[in-house]
Amino acid sequence: MTTTATTASPQGLAGLELAPDVNQPSWLEGARRVGLEWVAEHGFPTLKDEDWKYTRVGPILDVPFMPALKLPAIKLSGEMNHRLSPSAIDELAGDLGGTRLVFVNGYFASELSSRPTLPEGVTVTSLASVLAEDAERLEPFLSRPLPSQRHAFTALNAALAEDGAFIQIPPDTIVAAPIHLVFVADAGASPLVSSPRSVVLAGARSQATIVETYIGSGGVYLTNAVTEVVLEDGAQVEHYKVQDEADTAFHLAALHVRPGRDSNFSTHALALGAAIARHEVWVRLEAEGAEVTLNGLYLPEGNQHHDNPVLVEHVAPRCTSRQLYKGVLDGHSRGVFNGHIVVGPDALATDASQTNKNLLLSEWAEVDTRPRLEISTDDVLCTHGAAVGQLDEEAVFYLRSRGIPHQEARDVLTYAFAGEMVELIRVDPLRSHVESKIAERLRAGRVERLRAGRVEAGR
Amino acid sequence: MMLQIENLHASIGGNEILRGVNLEVNAGEVHAVMGPNGSGKSTLAQVLAGRESYDVTGEVLYEGKDLLALSPEERAAAGVFLAFQYPVEIPGVGNLYFVRTALNSLRRQQGLDELDAIDFLSLAKERMGLVEMDESFMGRSVNEGFSGGEKKRNEIFQMAVLEPKLAILDETDSGLDIDALRIVASGVNALRNEGRAMLVITHYQRLLEYIVPDVVHVLVDGQIVRSGDKNLALELEQHGYAGLEQRADLTPSAEPVAAATP
Numbered sequence: 001m002t003t004t005a006t007t008a009s010p011q012g013l014a015g016l017e018l019a020p021d022v023n024q025p026s027w028l029e030g031a032r033r034v035g036l037e038w039v040a041e042h043g044f045p046t047l048k049d050e051d052w053k054y055t056r057v058g059p060i061l062d063v064p065f066m067p068a069l070k071l072p073a074i075k076l077s078g079e080m081n082h083r084l085s086p087s088a089i090d091e092l093a094g095d096l097g098g099t100r101l102v103f104v105n106g107y108f109a110s111e112l113s114s115r116p117t118l119p120e121g122v123t124v125t126s127l128a129s130v131l132a133e134d135a136e137r138l139e140p141f142l143s144r145p146l147p148s149q150r151h152a153f154t155a156l157n158a159a160l161a162e163d164g165a166f167i168q169i170p171p172d173t174i175v176a177a178p179i180h181l182v183f184v185a186d187a188g189a190s191p192l193v194s195s196p197r198s199v200v201l202a203g204a205r206s207q208a209t210i211v212e213t214y215i216g217s218g219g220v221y222l223t224n225a226v227t228e229v230v231l232e233d234g235a236q237v238e239h240y241k242v243q244d245e246a247d248t249a250f251h252l253a254a255l256h257v258r259p260g261r262d263s264n265f266s267t268h269a270l271a272l273g274a275a276i277a278r279h280e281v282w283v284r285l286e287a288e289g290a291e292v293t294l295n296g297l298y299l300p301e302g303n304q305h306h307d308n309p310v311l312v313e314h315v316a317p318r319c320t321s322r323q324l325y326k327g328v329l330d331g332h333s334r335g336v337f338n339g340h341i342v343v344g345p346d347a348l349a350t351d352a353s354q355t356n357k358n359l360l361l362s363e364w365a366e367v368d369t370r371p372r373l374e375i376s377t378d379d380v381l382c383t384h385g386a387a388v389g390q391l392d393e394e395a396v397f398y399l400r401s402r403g404i405p406h407q408e409a410r411d412v413l414t415y416a417f418a419g420e421m422v423e424l425i426r427v428d429p430l431r432s433h434v435e436s437k438i439a440e441r442l443r444a445g446r447v448e449r450l451r452a453g454r455v456e457a458g459r
Numbered sequence: 460m461m462l463q464i465e466n467l468h469a470s471i472g473g474n475e476i477l478r479g480v481n482l483e484v485n486a487g488e489v490h491a492v493m494g495p496n497g498s499g500k501s502t503l504a505q506v507l508a509g510r511e512s513y514d515v516t517g518e519v520l521y522e523g524k525d526l527l528a529l530s531p532e533e534r535a536a537a538g539v540f541l542a543f544q545y546p547v548e549i550p551g552v553g554n555l556y557f558v559r560t561a562l563n564s565l566r567r568q569q570g571l572d573e574l575d576a577i578d579f580l581s582l583a584k585e586r587m588g589l590v591e592m593d594e595s596f597m598g599r600s601v602n603e604g605f606s607g608g609e610k611k612r613n614e615i616f617q618m619a620v621l622e623p624k625l626a627i628l629d630e631t632d633s634g635l636d637i638d639a640l641r642i643v644a645s646g647v648n649a650l651r652n653e654g655r656a657m658l659v660i661t662h663y664q665r666l667l668e669y670i671v672p673d674v675v676h677v678l679v680d681g682q683i684v685r686s687g688d689k690n691l692a693l694e695l696e697q698h699g700y701a702g703l704e705q706r707a708d709l710t711p712s713a714e715p716v717a718a719a720t721p
Contacts (some may be wrong), residue, residue, distance in 0.1 A: 399557075
């Protein structure tokens with residue numbers, strides 16, 4: 001097992017140093033050094049950076065974060081840590097059946113995980129165990145910087161990441177049950193940064209469903225996650241992400257996707273938690289005929305800040321990309337949709353669309369929406385649009401005129417706006433879990449009735 | 460007396476639309492309110508249902524209580540129902556769920572037990588029959604993608620489930636072809652009873668061939684200028700509103716400018 005010793009600094013993330021670790025391969029040590037050097041050279045993003053112009057990272061840099069360490073197994077099973085029991089995780093992250101890998105502060109916790117038998121040849125394990133046993137398998141992913149959208153936080157992840165999930169599906173293999181990756185933050189006395197790094201490799205014509213859930217019970221911590229998904233030709237991957245961190249935490253995540261020829265990738269991101277959250281999706285369409293669907297729903301309230309940068313690069317011909325992001329913003333919260341489609345000169349017959357819709361529930365909530373198209377070829381079909389609005393008072397009156405009390409009428413309409421995204425979730429237990437999370441958000445109980453209505457209508 | 464409207468004025472953005480409406484409706488009666496475009500018919504319907512965008516003065520007693528003091532949902536709970544001229548489309552809210560939520564909201568406000576899904580479903584199926592509505596509409600979002608006729612049928616279906624005491628039908632005939640009109644009207648007629656009053660607002664006499672009113676009122680320029688029996692509707696059909704508009708100008712309560720017209 002590799003363990004990178006790291007020195008904490010009162011300067012927080014900006015002052016972290018790596019200590020040499022003789023156990024790790026030299027290419028990995030080199031990659032870590034490159035990451036840290038990148039941070040030293042370029043610094044952290046500011047509002048002047050085009051991709052960060054609505055998200056101030058100052059509050060994150062002010063915290064003297066230390067890299068999280070792997071907790072000893074005994075602490076996990078002890079009574080002191082009842083928050084970290086399998087049943088507590090069922091409650092917080094939902095029980096989806098199937099394989100579940102649990103990570104505590106970014107480190108794999110096998111005692112909290114369940115690994116039923118998977119189809120032959122399928123690997124679902126921790127990155128650390130692959131690094132320990134067969135590090136070279138990871139060299140193509142960890143030895144080079146992420147090819148685009150590089151910024152200090154992904155560089156920092158490269159420097160610090162020691163664990164995460166490693167999933168490999170052989171060609172022509174179907175994994176029917178969802179593979180659930182649960183990242184739990186167990187905040188300590190001092191603020192910790194966890195740096196999970198996950199790699200998903202879907203072989204040609206394989207099919208899998210991957211769910212990432214981020215939860216935390218409280219305290220100040222930073223999750224700085226990077227997930228990379230590679231689809232070989234004809235692979236189909238359905239990806240979900242539920243960000244339900246503690247409201248006092250920070251969450252920065254990057255999802256990088258490389259779809260193969262005629263492959264199909266979809267992702268659904270739900271943002272509920274964290275004081276500042278940024279979920280970055282970057283897709284590079286380099287192989288002909290790939291289809292990607294990128295959906296997102298963000299529900300900030302109070303003083304939460306949810307940033308959703310999306311970059312889709314159409315390089316190869318005949319690819320399709322669909323983006324639908326919706327925001328429901330309450331209190332003094334702020335939301336950002338920063339979607340960017342780039343269609344290169346060779347990306348003939350590109351079909352790309354981008355839609356962002358926002359519902360403001362309070363007069364103090366704010367949203368910045370910025371759908372952008374950059375097209376360098378003629379033979380394309382591209383659409384984009386953005387909308388920001390309040391609840392339709394005509395509809396509120398319609399419901400009230402039928403006897404539905406005012407607040408309930410507003411809740412029903414709010415849920416209906418968000419519900420379109422929930423309906424797109426194809427993993428039943430995940431959809432129920434997300435429904436109840438949103439119900440909590442939009443005053444408990446009322447959505448129970450909506451759910452009953454859907455079941456009823458489906459008869 | 461079920462409904463007693465006295466000197467009702469309503470304006471929006473400083474523009475006075477109702478200018479002293481007086482009207483009385485007894486339980487069991489069907490009253491038609493006819494009038495040209497812009498006469499205030501729909502405003503009257505909206506004000507009675509509790510639309511908050513109007514500045515309203517005057518008095519409306521409903522079963523002896525001050526109707527104007529109640530919120531829209533309280534009016535619904537007291538038995539007032541408005542069939543909208545333009546039913547609102549609500550994407551993402553299932554029709555059946557919507558109607559059940561409405562019924563149970565009314566029942567809660569009335570101190571009754573809520574209906575469970577199974578009891579509600581059998582009630583809904585029965586009432587759908589009244590307006591020959593296909594069950595497939597129940598799983599769809601409220602009014603979304605419905606044709607004009609389907610929307611109007613959906614309004615009458617809701618009325619059949621919610622069983623109001625005072626039903627206000629705002630231009631329920633608009634946008635309906637003759638077959639849809641016949642279906643909607645027979646649904647309405649099936650709901651006529653001694654305890655229920657209806658206010659049928661329409662521009663055309665056509666609807667009143669199917670829903671025969673006890674009393675017809677003519678609303679012109681925000682005031683009721685004439686009332687009579689069902690024959691008044693026929694008279695209007697033959698001569699139009701033009702003659703009546705002149706008469707409105709001559710009524711003592713009209714604007715001074717109008718009164719000065721020779």
